[in-house]
Amino acid sequence: MKQQIAIKTAVVIGNTITLECSPADCDKARAVIDEGKPLAAVIGTASQKRSLSANAYAWTLMNQLAAKINRPVLDIYRDLIRDIGGSSALVTLRADAAKAFKNGWESKGDGWQVHKLDEMTTPQGTFYNLQCWYGSSQFNPSQMHRLIELIVQECQQQGIPTMTPEEISKLKGLTDDADPQ
Structure with missing residues (x-):
């Protein structure tokens, strides 16, 4: 399973990255993590969508x-x-x-x-x-x-x-x- 989430803040300490996201996005991430499979991530800057x-x-x-x-x-x-x-x-x-x-x-x-x-x-x-x-x-x-x-x-x-x-x-x-x- 793949999910896309919006990151509010990110903190890097050594080799550990902590991400803050909305409760709904945390639930999405948790569902992927709970599968127990190896994880991969892609990170980039969010672009402004047209309105x-x-x-x-x-x-x-x-x-x-x-x-x-x-x-x-x-x-x-x-x-x-x-x-x-x-x-x-x-x-x-x-x-x-x-x-x-x-x-x-x-x-x-x-x-x-x-x-x-x-x-x-x-x-x-x-x-x-x-x-x-x-x-x-x-x-x-x-x-x-x-x-x-x-x-x-x-x-x-x-x-x-x-x-x-x-x-x-x-x-x-x-x-x-x-x-x-």
């Missing part, structure tokens, strides 16, 4: 835009996802594995997309180069801020009212000085 208020605002605007231009909201969303830097990966796969890969990738959410860039035939078989976009659920605050900026630009071109840049910057999770509540 639900920013996400809700993005979807509110995209729905208004979709109604105004008579276009499916998911088409708008998927197009805008592709304009966010750092939101894709390039993958090379055997052609016979590409369909299963695409189905698995795109099943992760509405924004998760795979596009074939090109095809290479080699003595070992045919291979596809694929560009794979992550959905906004994986975006960091900077990427989410950029997505909202793009949506706002599209809405303003259609005369749809939007928040001011100052109001947008106060959405939870979009900037370092945003309200942490």
Whole structure:
């Protein structure tokens, strides 16, 4: 069993590390320890996730835009996802594995997309180069801020009212000085 926990504080004394976490996270860790199997740990810094208020605002605007231009909201969303830097990966796969890969990738959410860039035939078989976009659920605050900026630009071109840049910057999770509540 594997569990992920949030660490409130960590103290290192010699070769001993003491971690403080929430009661729920302690219960998760205890369940793994109680299995009696050898343990391994990975530790890293926690990254700030985008906020639900920013996400809700993005979807509110995209729905208004979709109604105004008579276009499916998911088409708008998927197009805008592709304009966010750092939101894709390039993958090379055997052609016979590409369909299963695409189905698995795109099943992760509405924004998760795979596009074939090109095809290479080699003595070992045919291979596809694929560009794979992550959905906004994986975006960091900077990427989410950029997505909202793009949506706002599209809405303003259609005369749809939007928040001011100052109001947008106060959405939870979009900037370092945003309200942490």
